[in-house]
Amino acid sequence: MGECLKLLVDLFPNKYFIISGSSAFTISQSASEPLTGRSNPRVLYPLAIVELVQKFLLMKLPELQDYLKTRLNDI
Helix, strand or coil: CHHHHHHHHHHCCCCCCCCCCCCHHHHHHHHCCCCCCCCCCCCCCCCCHHHHHHHHHCCCHHHHHHHHHHHHHHC
16 A cells, blocks of 8 residues: 555655555555655544534634644644
């Protein structure tokens, strides 16, 4: 699976790939050496309902869209 990820990264160098789910750790371990210098691993923890309400329900839709675009660009 890690080799498939490496192939995708090599074929599409201007694209970003977000690997998540139960097999993400296994994939990242098997792909870590071939992707040296081309990966930026992040651990994303689940949000609590309180955090969602405080952050997103108080924003207007355009503000939320701008926030999400900015955060995705940081990845």
